[in-house]
Amino acid sequence: MSYDKPLPWKDPESAPFWDACARHELLIPQCASCGTFRFPPTSRCPHCHAPDVNWVRSAGNGRIFSWIVVRHPVPADVFGSSVPYVVAIVELPEGVRMAGNVKGCGVDEITADMPVTVAFCDVAEGVSLPVFQAAAPGTP
Amino acid sequence: MWKRDRHSIVGIGNTEYSRNSGRTVRSLASEACLAAIEDAGLTTDEVDGLISFNFNDSAPAMAVATELGIPNAGYAVDFLAGGNGANLVILSAVAAIEAGLAETVVCFRAMNGRSGFRLGGGRDMAAHGITQYTAPFGWITYPQAMAMWCRRHMIEYGTSSRHLGEIAVTFRDNASRNPRAMQRKPITLDEYYDSRPIVDPFRKLDICLETDGACAVLVTSTERAKNLRHRPIMIMGGAYGGGPNQGEDLFDALRWPDHSHNYAKYIAKRLWDSAGVGPGDVDLAQIYDCFTYSIVMQLEGFGFCAEGEGGPFCMDGRISRAGELPLNTAGGLLSEAYIHGLNHVVEAVHQLRGDAGPRQIEDAEICLTTAGAMTCGSALVLRN
Numbered sequence: 001m002s003y004d005k006p007l008p009w010k011d012p013e014s015a016p017f018w019d020a021c022a023r024h025e026l027l028i029p030q031c032a033s034c035g036t037f038r039f040p041p042t043s044r045c046p047h048c049h050a051p052d053v054n055w056v057r058s059a060g061n062g063r064i065f066s067w068i069v070v071r072h073p074v075p076a077d078v079f080g081s082s083v084p085y086v087v088a089i090v091e092l093p094e095g096v097r098m099a100g101n102v103k104g105c106g107v108d109e110i111t112a113d114m115p116v117t118v119a120f121c122d123v124a125e126g127v128s129l130p131v132f133q134a135a136a137p138g139t140p
Numbered sequence: 141m142w143k144r145d146r147h148s149i150v151g152i153g154n155t156e157y158s159r160n161s162g163r164t165v166r167s168l169a170s171e172a173c174l175a176a177i178e179d180a181g182l183t184t185d186e187v188d189g190l191i192s193f194n195f196n197d198s199a200p201a202m203a204v205a206t207e208l209g210i211p212n213a214g215y216a217v218d219f220l221a222g223g224n225g226a227n228l229v230i231l232s233a234v235a236a237i238e239a240g241l242a243e244t245v246v247c248f249r250a251m252n253g254r255s256g257f258r259l260g261g262g263r264d265m266a267a268h269g270i271t272q273y274t275a276p277f278g279w280i281t282y283p284q285a286m287a288m289w290c291r292r293h294m295i296e297y298g299t300s301s302r303h304l305g306e307i308a309v310t311f312r313d314n315a316s317r318n319p320r321a322m323q324r325k326p327i328t329l330d331e332y333y334d335s336r337p338i339v340d341p342f343r344k345l346d347i348c349l350e351t352d353g354a355c356a357v358l359v360t361s362t363e364r365a366k367n368l369r370h371r372p373i374m375i376m377g378g379a380y381g382g383g384p385n386q387g388e389d390l391f392d393a394l395r396w397p398d399h400s401h402n403y404a405k406y407i408a409k410r411l412w413d414s415a416g417v418g419p420g421d422v423d424l425a426q427i428y429d430c431f432t433y434s435i436v437m438q439l440e441g442f443g444f445c446a447e448g449e450g451g452p453f454c455m456d457g458r459i460s461r462a463g464e465l466p467l468n469t470a471g472g473l474l475s476e477a478y479i480h481g482l483n484h485v486v487e488a489v490h491q492l493r494g495d496a497g498p499r500q501i502e503d504a505e506i507c508l509t510t511a512g513a514m515t516c517g518s519a520l521v522l523r524n
Binding site: 005006007008009010011014018039040065066067068069070071072073074079082085087089097098099100101112123129 | 260266267268269270271272273274275276277278279280281284287288289291292295336337338339340341394395399
């Protein structure tokens with residue numbers, strides 16, 4: 001079955017991120033000058049304006065900052081078979097937030113600050129999406 | 141420096157609000173603009189500015205100037221903006237007049253928001269630019285964006301569906317007295333709870349309407365306004381903006397500091413300083429309600445209550461017609477129509493002229509209007 005959900009269009013700033021996802025690695029851009037992490041990737045540091053970045057591997061152990069449960073699919077022909085699904089904003093220890101789906105628990109079992117860990121879902125040739133896996137019950 | 145009371149709204153106009161206009165957006169815009177010009181007792185020859193905002197779903201200002209045969213469209217300008225633009229266009233008319241770029245400016249928003257381009261249907265499915273970090277996960281529509289904010293407020297402050305339901309029920313009750321409103325049948329709290337879950341924590345009745353229609357507002361100097369048909373509705377104060385990290389588009393708030401507070405918190409001081417009054421001086425308010433929850437953050441941000449108290453503030457009839465702060469007296473975007481917030485300004489003018497009929501708030505002298513729900517927005521303080 002072909003994958004018909006939106007696929008990320010890589011650009012010069014995001015290519016290292018998505019290329020790493022395809023290798024099942026989470027990389028976050030860190031300013032090479034002042035050390036500030038940022039996400040999403042941009043052309044220069046919003047703090048010191050330096051353009052150079054180091055792509056730093058993250059363990060992807062984050063916490064749920066906020067989440068929604070999508071019950072009415074839009075567009076219906078694309079997301080109709082996926083509802084209900086969870087989208088969360090996850091806060092990572094590096095101090096950045098990113099969005100992703102949450103797997104590994106029921107849609108009504110999500111709680112604020114719940115720990116999650118990044119995993120990767122291969123969706124198309126050379127394209128993997130980060131997905132946040134609920135920690136096993138009892139994990140701190 | 142802001143020039144308090146130096147500019148006024150002198151004309152208002154709107155089309156019928158429907159689900160399927162069967163007309164071009166340009167013709168809707170022209171009808172509303174012409175109505176606003178005629179409402180002021182002016183002719184199209186006396187208008188030299190047109191300002192609109194759109195999401196690539198409208199007629200450009202110059203197209204309306206062309207259709208109406210306006211000979212001196214010296215300042216015909218369009219903003220690429222969403223709800224944040226509905227008061228910004230009026231502030232921009234003030235700026236243009238003050239700068240000598242125009243004398244009399246018609247501000248409009250027109251859309252086939254139900255039969256044509258549906259804003260609620262989601263943005264571009266192509267996940268490029270900032271959407272590459274959202275759309276692949278099925279995070280696409282504005283209800284899905286705002287639900288994420290609402291959840292934060294629930295986490296931080298215990299805001300509940302009971303609070304949101306009270307807002308939906310109150311505004312529908314207001315709409316029941318408004319012949320223009322698309323939804324006039326009163327609803328109960330139970331009906332709110334029973335409405336279809338769309339994206340938790342939002343139900344269908346937390347989400348605004350989709351509308352085909354247009355609104356227009358005519359702005360000129362208060363000096364000139366004194367000779368026109370209606371009592372001028374003066375623009376006491378205004379502000380536009382937001383906080384740090386407003387994002388790359390109206391959806392994007394990944395870097396926004398705290399999703400339980402929106403733009404209102406960041407522009408409130410400038411707004412009230414410009415107007416020379418505070419929230420306690422306002423008789424009523426038309427607050428941007430693309431969602432029920434939008435009301436909560438703006439009540440807090442503009443200082444009507446403490447942070448976190450926006451939900452409880454809406455209880456016990458406080459925001460109803462007879463309450464201490466009547467809100468969205470025409471029914472709002474939730475029950476009157478979604479003309480992207482410009483319909484709030486039209487209603488504010490009706491209230492301040494005293495011609496709102498069965499909806500009229502007695503002795504209404506000062507009205508707040510707001511526009512926007514997330515990281516940026518605009519607001520006006522109007523008086524009669």
